[in-house]
Amino acid sequence: xxxxxxxxxxxQAAVKVFARKGxxxxxISDIAKEAKVADGTIYLYFNNxxxxxxxxxxxxxxKIILKVKLLLENETDPLKMLxxxxxxxxxxxxxxxxxxxxxxxxxxxxxKFIKEYRNTKFxxxxxxxxxxxxxxxxxxxxxxxxxxxxxxxxxFGALDEMSRLWALSAKxxxxxxxxxxxxxxxxxxxxxxxxS
Amino acid sequence: xxxxxxxxxxxQAAVKVFARKGxxxxxISDIAKEAKVADGTIYLYFNNxxxxxxxxxxxxxxKIILKVKLLLENETDPLKMLxxxxxxxxxxxxxxxxxxxxxxxxxxxxxKFIKEYRNTKFxxxxxxxxxxxxxxxxxxxxxxxxxxxxxxxxxFGALDEMSRLWALSAKxxxxxxxxxxxxxxxxxxxxxxxxS
DNA sequence: ATTTATTATGAATAATGATTCATTTTTTGT
DNA sequence: ACAAAAAATGAATCATTATTCATAATAAAT
Numbered sequence: 001x002x003x004x005x006x007x008x009x010x011x012q013a014a015v016k017v018f019a020r021k022g023x024x025x026x027x028i029s030d031i032a033k034e035a036k037v038a039d040g041t042i043y044l045y046f047n048n049x050x051x052x053x054x055x056x057x058x059x060x061x062x063k064i065i066l067k068v069k070l071l072l073e074n075e076t077d078p079l080k081m082l083x084x085x086x087x088x089x090x091x092x093x094x095x096x097x098x099x100x101x102x103x104x105x106x107x108x109x110x111x112k113f114i115k116e117y118r119n120t121k122f123x124x125x126x127x128x129x130x131x132x133x134x135x136x137x138x139x140x141x142x143x144x145x146x147x148x149x150x151x152x153x154x155x156f157g158a159l160d161e162m163s164r165l166w167a168l169s170a171k172x173x174x175x176x177x178x179x180x181x182x183x184x185x186x187x188x189x190x191x192x193x194x195x196s
Numbered sequence: 197x198x199x200x201x202x203x204x205x206x207x208q209a210a211v212k213v214f215a216r217k218g219x220x221x222x223x224i225s226d227i228a229k230e231a232k233v234a235d236g237t238i239y240l241y242f243n244n245x246x247x248x249x250x251x252x253x254x255x256x257x258x259k260i261i262l263k264v265k266l267l268l269e270n271e272t273d274p275l276k277m278l279x280x281x282x283x284x285x286x287x288x289x290x291x292x293x294x295x296x297x298x299x300x301x302x303x304x305x306x307x308k309f310i311k312e313y314r315n316t317k318f319x320x321x322x323x324x325x326x327x328x329x330x331x332x333x334x335x336x337x338x339x340x341x342x343x344x345x346x347x348x349x350x351x352f353g354a355l356d357e358m359s360r361l362w363a364l365s366a367k368x369x370x371x372x373x374x375x376x377x378x379x380x381x382x383x384x385x386x387x388x389x390x391x392s
Numbered sequence: 393a394t395t396t397a398t399t400a401t402g403a404a405t406a407a408t409g410a411t412t413c414a415t416t417t418t419t420t421g422t
Numbered sequence: 423a424c425a426a427a428a429a430a431t432g433a434a435t436c437a438t439t440a441t442t443c444a445t446a447a448t449a450a451a452t
Contacts, residue, residue, distance in 0.1 A: 006429095022306035024220035028410060038431040043411070079388070101306060108304045108360070110218040110297060115364070133387070142387045149369060150358065150378045151387065157357025158350035164304070165349055168311070173345060182346045190386030191329070191338045191347070192275070202399095224440060234401040239441070 007045045010035045011059065014052045019098035022105060023053060054117055057106055060099055061121040064092065068128060078136030079188055082155075085129060086180040089159045093166050094176060101167050104160065126152045151187070158183050203241050206231045207255065210248045215294035218301060219249060250313055253302055256295055257317040260288065264324060274332030275384055278351075281325060282376040285355045289362050290372060297363050300356065322348045347383070354379050 013035035017026045028049060032039045046052045068088050075081050093100050107122065109115060129152040136142035162179050166172050174182070209231035213222045224245060228235045242248045264284050271277050289296050303318065305311060326348040332338035358375050362368050370378070 019306065025307065027408090032432095039410090040412075040432065041430055044429070049410070105304050105306055108301050110215060110301055119364075136387070141389060143389055146382065146387050147370070147378055150375060151382065153357045153361055154354035154379050154382065157353040157355070157360075159353070160357065161349045161353025162346065164353075168315075174343070179346060182343055183350050186342065186347065186350065186383055186386070188386050188388050190382070190384050191332070191342050192384045193337060193339055194390065223438090228402095235440090236402065236442075237400055240399070245440070 006035075006037065006041070010037065010042055010045055010052070011056050014056055015060075015098050015102055018053070018056075018105070019101040023049075023102075023109070053106060057103065057118045058121055060103070061118075061125055065121075065125050065128070068125075072128070072132075078132050078139065078141050081132045081135075082129070082188065083181065083184045085132070086155075086159055086184045087177060089156075090163065090166075090176040090180040093163050097167055100163055104164060104167075126156045129155050155183075155187055158187070202231075202233065202237070206233065206238055206241055206248070207252050210252055211256075211294050211298055214249070214252075214301070215297040219245075219305070249302060253299065253314045254317055256299070257314075257321055261317075261321050261324070264321075268324070268328075274328050274335065274337050277328045277331075278325070278384065279377065279380045281328065282351075282355055282380045283373060285352075286359065286362075286372040286376040289359050293363055296359055300360060300363075322352045325351050351379075351383055354383070 014031050017030045017034055028042060029039050032042055068085060071084050071088055072081055130148035133142060133148040133151045137144055210227050213226045213230055224238060225235050228238055264281060267280050267284055268277055271280060326344035329338060329344040329347045333340055
């Protein structure tokens with residue numbers, strides 16, 4: 001078995017256990033059992049419990065960034081790009097519900113050290129949105145007075161909160177696609193009726 | 197000293213300590229010291245550590261709901277109402293930064309029991325938004341195809357995520373009011389340029 | 393002033409679980 | 423097939439802390 005295999009097996013087990021119990025209630029022995037390794041083995045691949053969390057975050061957000069950048073590569077219309085981003089973000093939930101739950105938890109931990117450590121990857125992810133907005137302003141698609149730095153947060157926050165609802169509720173009212181489109185639609189066109 | 201005084205003293209101390217260290221890293225003795233009572237005294241007012249968190253959430257969200265409903269009472273324009281909600285939400289941060297941090301953490305805890313227990317109060321808070329949207333659709337101000345159930349989450353998520361940035365960063369780029377207006381503006385009018 | 397009831401204290405308990413490391417198992421090289 | 427190196431094991435350690443409860447302080451009642 002290659003080294004990376006066991007590393008990954010532990011990471012995946014940790015995602016499951018963290019999602020189920022939360023970071024602090026998760027025991028190392030739980031993760032070990034889930035990964036089918038001995039407790040001590042975990043310490044051959046990670047320095048400590050925090051390290052599992054951190055490395056999990058880095059790795060998984062990294063993958064997500066790669067994937068969404070790939071999807072956006074051949075699109076030039078900023079409106080469409082925003083929709084692609086939204087749909088991809090929401091569909092993470094379908095494929096990796098547990099991961100999403102863990103990332104949401106982590107992002108709100110109050111441990112300053114941990115928070116700052118992971119902020120860089122997270123910022124890279126939401127900066128994709130501000131880049132799109134900025135681009136859309138240059139091409140004249142988007143209003144100039146909109147602040148990309150606010151939009152990226154607001155857009156992410158909106159999607160993330162919908163994810164949270166989804167992860168929570170047994171039988172969601174809306175489909176993921178529908179939700180992504182609704183949110184994109186609101187951000188693009190607003191809610192107010194216009195007489196054109 | 198009235199009973200409620202000590203109860204409140206402990207609650208307020210808990211907010212500070214939870215914000216600083218997070219729920220799991222906060223020790224009962226930390227809270228006791230902060231509240232200037234003995235460790236054992238806490239157990240005369242709360243059943244256990246979780247109970248402090250739960251009762252804190254209930255009480256404080258309750259107050260927030262009361263306040264914002266009061267502010268909305270004399271306003272009938274749904275556009276203005278949304279802005280009032282946003283500004284009030286963001287300004288909580290100015291007055292009670294620590295509380296906001298704790299509520300954000302709590303809301304994402306993965307302990308199912310805790311989560312469900314507190315969901316009712318939270319839902320009451322965001323339902324204020326869906327009520328506004330619904331009302332705005334009836335008066336013809338808002339587009340019919342917008343789903344109030346999605347908007348309430350998206351709007352809250354957007355505001356909440358901006359709060360998080362604010363709580364995190366030492367010297368924020370934007371003022372709270374400005375941020376609240378930006379977000380309300382985007383939700384109302386969108387980002388796309390119109391040729392009217 | 394004295395008794396009774398209420399409230400507060402904080403040291404002791406007892407459970408928990410992250411981490412270590414001596415030992416065992418597996419892999420690699422010859 | 424054997425020795426050396428690498429990887430894995432899991433029981434024991436040891437620090438940590440929520441909670442309890444015998445005792446003390448304070449307040450209320452008579």
